[in-house]
Amino acid sequence: xxxxxxxxxxxxxxxxxxxxxxxxxxxxxxxxxxxxxxxxxxxxxxxxxxxxxxxxxxxxxxxxxxxxxxxxxxxxxxxxxxxxxxxxxxxxxxxxxxxxxxxxxxxxxxxxxxxxxxxxxxxxxxxxxxxxxxxxxxxxxxxxxxxxxxxxxxxxxxxxxxxxxxxxxxxxxxxxxxxxxxxxxxxxxxxxxxxxxxxxxxxxxxxxxxxxxxxxxxxxxxxxxxxxxxxxxxxxxxxxxxxxxxxxxxxxxxxxxxxxxxxxxxxxxxxxxxxxxxxxxxxxxxxxxxxxxxxxxxxxxxxxxxxxxxxxxxxxxxxxxxxxxxxxxxxxxxxxxxxxxxxxxxxxxxxxxxxxxxxxxxxxxxx
Amino acid sequence: xxxxxxxxxxxxxxxxxxxxxxxxxxxxxxxxxxxxxxxxx
Numbered sequence: 070x071x072x073x074x075x076x077x078x079x080x081x082x083x084x085x086x087x088x089x090x091x092x093x094x095x096x097x098x099x100x101x102x103x104x105x106x107x108x109x110x111x112x113x114x115x116x117x118x119x120x121x122x123x124x125x126x127x128x129x130x131x132x133x134x135x136x137x138x139x140x141x142x143x144x145x146x147x148x149x150x151x152x153x154x155x156x157x158x159x160x161x162x163x164x165x166x167x168x169x170x171x172x173x174x175x176x177x178x179x180x181x182x183x184x185x186x187x188x189x190x191x192x193x194x195x196x197x198x199x200x201x202x203x204x205x206x207x208x209x210x211x212x213x214x215x216x217x218x219x220x221x222x223x224x225x226x227x228x229x230x231x232x233x234x235x236x237x238x239x240x241x242x243x244x245x246x247x248x249x250x251x252x253x254x255x256x257x258x259x260x261x262x263x264x265x266x267x268x269x270x271x272x273x274x275x276x277x278x279x280x281x282x283x284x285x286x287x288x289x290x291x292x293x294x295x296x297x298x299x300x301x302x303x304x305x306x307x308x309x310x311x312x313x314x315x316x317x318x319x320x321x322x323x324x325x326x327x328x329x330x331x332x333x334x335x336x337x338x339x340x341x342x343x344x345x346x347x348x349x350x351x352x353x354x355x356x357x358x359x360x361x362x363x364x365x366x367x368x369x370x371x372x373x374x375x376x377x378x379x380x381x382x383x384x385x386x387x388x389x390x391x392x393x394x395x396x397x398x399x400x401x402x403x404x405x406x407x408x409x410x411x412x413x414x415x416x417x418x419x420x421x422x423x424x425x426x427x428x429x430x431x432x433x434x435x436x
Numbered sequence: 437x438x439x440x441x442x443x444x445x446x447x448x449x450x451x452x453x454x455x456x457x458x459x460x461x462x463x464x465x466x467x468x469x470x471x472x473x474x475x476x477x
Contacts, residue, residue, distance in 0.1 A: 165466070168463065169459070171455050171458060171459050172452070172455060172456075172459070174455060175451050175454075178447075178448070179448060181447070182443075182447045185440070185443070186440055186441075186444050189437075189440045190437075190440075195439065195440060195443065198440070199443075266469055268469040269465055269466055269469035271469075272465050272468055272469055273461075273462070273465050276461055276464070276465055276468075277465075280457060280458065280461050281454065281457075281458065284457060285450070285454060419455060419458075422455065422458065423451050423454070423455055426454040427450075427451050430443075430447050430450045430451070431443070431447070434446065
């Protein structure tokens, strides 16, 4: 009889069943639609696991998933490690050859702050509003990092919103891009940037890390790892470290990141009306970020003869490299021989740095 | 509300200033790196 009393089956609630369905939907999207499978698959499974009653997987101090979450995310280890890998994967050439495109990455952060303001007006606390706004930066690790610091109760919802919208970039961005540009603008062919020397690429991560951290110290954990990863890449003398940061380490931390996020989404925390608002606000942030990048590109064109294709501005949304690929696709639809991918990578990478700076500013003010 | 407005203004200007400084860094970095000697075959 004791055995039957300890069965989890008897403690299942309708909320848990609902969360299993959400978990299964994410797994379905990951497998059949290939929507961010590296993240959505472990997140989906983590959701199912954490909503199995009496399993104690998220029991503070005891549960296995709690340990992953506590030491990986609460201790701020995993997001910086992801940034190490991202840095090792990033080629800054596009940004270094056309530095003016960096401002498009800044413009895309407007969506973050507009959404922050709206979320606060809707009754969320300043910390929660900042965490919701950062979804517009379209940078998963930064969203998680900021949520863990400012509003851990929103971590699961904001992370899933960020990764879901990043997966949906090919659906969300093109209508906005077409709405805000004319056919002639979409056909603008940009002048090829200069060749960037290896020495320039080697110096950049060192100088950039020092300058950004001096300006926004709260961004240090993410920027430091991002630039160190890039230094591994550009130094050409630590190929083993570079390769590990890009592949093995990145893959390992991705497993723990995904399952930990999923594990935070238990029915009691997740099934609230605020979560629906978070998803809507996150989408809104994404759309404003896309639009503001495009509009700044159009504005910059008023003052320069070396025109920027405004579509490139949309890549300031830092979903790397998906946003840049979408720019290439929409540009090619207007002019088959217009290759925008390399140009779009500039604002795309600037967007990553911009989002980290935005998060650093939030932390320095609100923490 | 006043605090939110302040964060809004500081945040947007902070991001633009941060990336503008990075723009200058890229320019200086280019000067520091100079021209690389042609690699011999």
